[in-house]
Amino acid sequence: MWVFPASQTTAKLPTTVTAHFNYYPPRNSPEPPTSSTTLKPASTKHTTDNNRLIRSLCRKGNLRQALKLLAHEPNPAQHTYELLILSCIRHESLSYGLQVHRHLLDDGLDQDPFLATKLINMYSELDSVDDARQVFDKTRERTIYVWNAIFRALALAGNGVDVFDLYRQMNWSGIESDRFTYTYILKACVASESSVSLLRKGKEIHAHILRHGFESCVHIMTTLVDMYARFGCVRNASCVFDEMPMKNVVSWSAMITCYAKNERPFEALELFQEMILDNQDSLPNSVTMISVMQSCAALVALEQGKLIHGYILRRGLDSILPVMSTLVTMYARCGKLEIGQRVFDQMDKRDVVSWNSLISSYGIHGYGKKAIQIFKDMISHGVSPSHITFISALGACSHAGLVEEGKMLFDSMRREHGMYPRMEHYACLVDLLGRANQLDEAAKVVEDMRIEPGPKVWGALLGACRIHCNVGLAERACKRLFKLEPGNAGNYVLLADIYAEAKMWDEVKRVKQLLEAKKLQKVPGCSWIEVRKKVYSFMSVDEFNPQSEQAHALLVKLSMEMKDRGYMPQTSIVLYDLEEKEKERVLLGHSEKLAVAFGLINTNNGETIRISKNLRLCEDCHSVTKFISKFANREIVVRDVNRFHHFWDGVCSCGDYW
């Protein structure tokens, strides 16, 4: 268990506001150097003046005028071209970029490795990696800058395999990797679909790096941490991190993010504590705080979150938009939608992400109509929705069962906003229809999709089959899912659940054997509760936690009382073919019930109990919590993997629709 020591924190935190604007990279190019190298000497005074004029137009951002002049300029200098290229990047204009490139070819300057590097970077920034590759292929004099540029371009475009092909060529040609090369190569390992072999590749590169004495290069080592993090290799990441002789904010943030993104929020908060208490050199910045807030949200650690909020204010990080959006989300995910709304109201600037945060916040609390209203407000404020806006809004409809509204939203995407639905949007639509028990229509959506349905879409369908116990359709979805995601244990478990509910025990056994044969494990159910700024976690089968002993005893007592008042244990959801009594015992051991009981024992009367769970709330826990909220006269807020349930006086805010 980890405590954020409130007194210590305030003592160590700076009281003055130190803005740490590491966040926004300068959009303007650096001041040009005073002297420039020209490949061709300027022949007349006229051309030099022209060159100067073009450069000054570039600096002023008047690219159109600069290009007009360029057409009449026989002798542009290398530096003039450089500024033109940078200007194209700033204008995000591929067509201007192509014009400059064409002119450069006419001048015969395309073999200049300096300009080739710039061109590759330009095409990479303008999302045209094929053009970048063409420039590279035509460049005969390949300096390390040229190689690094193409590695970067390919890695950013997610084309890791090509990077390794070229990397081999570079090694043959006798050019040595430098510290920049290594960071790009490491990035290439995660920038690809076939990730298993690339993890091995990444480890090889790791060895290379150590052999070549780069273990003290902060950039490379941080990239290594990040690479292992993205592969989910938390231990490898922390090994690299621990051995780093020098660390800076980025290294710390990378490691904290690693924990936050790999379901280790405890460790993330612990490391953050270490960072601010034992390490005065690297102060957390906005990026650090975003990962920290996500960890608080993951734990539903409201009190922690409030301390973090205070820290953000004291550090003056509250003017940074992504920080504020994450803060809105954090409060909402900690069950405090009102505070999230207040934070949003007080922001003096908002972007599409801020609006998305608010829409999804209302969504996970079941306020679908309100989420749609905010969507409309956003549009009337002149902010254009992004594809994530639609995911958030569709998700809100799904949680609230607003089928018609959701369908209209989905149609409006293309009709009113000119956006084509992506895989995720189809998944939301399938989820919306499926939850509402319109399984046939959901299946029809999958059939009629204009793109090949991926695992998210089939997964949404399978999830709906689980809720409404549809064996046939579930088998159809699983046929695809087992091919698409052979390593996802969740799909097998869902199918087994469906079979169990249908009492098809032979099939349950078969699926379980399949799981074992593949050496996959069911994700164990786990719940958390924060009591007096401490977070306690419960596993469904938890013999070693003395606290759960007491909680379990209370549950046994409660369940007897509840039975007198009409509670029926929903033994049909138990995955094992056991006696009824045994099944009841299994049900009572569910982690969320333990957490609720622990909360009853350890909090004061009238205090709200806040719990979070890593999976979907099961039917039995749902009805037990409703009972308890009434008989213990407590407000209980449970966040499951998808949404919030507010229990009060025997009723849940989800209306039993979740």
Add this chain to the structure above:
DNA sequence: ATAGGGTTAG
């Protein structure tokens, strides 16, 4: 001349 960590979703 080039570099490393983060935002909203399900």
